[in-house]
Amino acid sequence: MQNTEINKAIPWNPWHGCKKASPGCKNCFVYKMDRRYGRDTSIITKGKTTYELKDKDCPPGSLVKLCFSSDFFIEEADEWRGGCWDFIRRRRDCIFVTTTKRPERIKDCVPPDWGDGWEHVHISISIENQEMADQRLKAFLAAPVKHREVFCSPLIAPISLGKYLDTGLIKCVNVGGEMSPKNEVRPILYEWVRDLFLEAKERNIEFYFHQCGSMFMKDGVNIGKWNLNDQIKRAEEIQHELEELYGETPKSDHKLHC
Numbered sequence: 001m002q003n004t005e006i007n008k009a010i011p012w013n014p015w016h017g018c019k020k021a022s023p024g025c026k027n028c029f030v031y032k033m034d035r036r037y038g039r040d041t042s043i044i045t046k047g048k049t050t051y052e053l054k055d056k057d058c059p060p061g062s063l064v065k066l067c068f069s070s071d072f073f074i075e076e077a078d079e080w081r082g083g084c085w086d087f088i089r090r091r092r093d094c095i096f097v098t099t100t101k102r103p104e105r106i107k108d109c110v111p112p113d114w115g116d117g118w119e120h121v122h123i124s125i126s127i128e129n130q131e132m133a134d135q136r137l138k139a140f141l142a143a144p145v146k147h148r149e150v151f152c153s154p155l156i157a158p159i160s161l162g163k164y165l166d167t168g169l170i171k172c173v174n175v176g177g178e179m180s181p182k183n184e185v186r187p188i189l190y191e192w193v194r195d196l197f198l199e200a201k202e203r204n205i206e207f208y209f210h211q212c213g214s215m216f217m218k219d220g221v222n223i224g225k226w227n228l229n230d231q232i233k234r235a236e237e238i239q240h241e242l243e244e245l246y247g248e249t250p251k252s253d254h255k256l257h258c
């Protein structure tokens with residue numbers, strides 16, 4: 001299926017809950033959401049009503065966003081994942097996307113007929129600093145995945161991806177800031193975003209600055225935003241500014257993971 005055929009984005013959360021894996025998880029939105037309802041996010045539970053995605057709720061051409069309130073490759077879900085693969089295998093008329101912080105588990109979690117990946121499944125990893133980039137990208141690039149993207153989000157330190165982008169195995173670089181209350185938020189610097197943009201641009205790889213977060217520092221001033229829509233708008237302005245200065249990166253018709 002080509003990106004141009006995508007007609008609807010559908011969330012699918014077959015299980016809920018996650019264990020914090022690295023500094024990027026510090027202000028995880030799932031934990032924040034659950035805190036409001038007194039729910040313990042570290043207990044991973046199979047969705048009573050959400051585990052199964054029904055065909056009638058997933059028309060042909062759907063973009064299915066998988067596991068936004070957990071991690072699809074988390075160990076605690078090993079016995080449940082097979083049922084999801086069965087649905088995904090059958091529905092090659094849709095695109096399935098998921099983002100993980102556990103790429104080292106991918107090879108042991110895919111079904112026997114996976115080969116080097118299914119054409120309609122896109123997997124991205126999320127990284128927040130150079131240490132996590134080096135650790136996760138090594139595992140991610142060795143894993144059998146057909147379409148790979150990288151999310152530097154929340155970006156909390158400078159990252160260089162050059163040698164990983166040189167493999168030609170990464171389709172897209174996405175960057176985002178942290179959305180958190182004032183006393184917890186960690187800053188993202190304009191220079192970090194610009195340098196990742198340039199690394200992607202040099203290699204003709206897609207780049208999206210998808211939201212600027214609550215503390216986006218440019219010329220020593222915080223021009224971040226507290227509201228998500230404003231964060232998205234500000235990030236678009238910055239990307240536009242970078243493209244004016246340095247030229248455009250390639251674009252897909254659809255941003256699959258944002």
Ligand code: SF4
Binds near residue numbers: 019025029
């Ligand atoms: S891996 Fe993702 S969902 Fe899990 S704790 Fe970290 S940020 Fe939250």
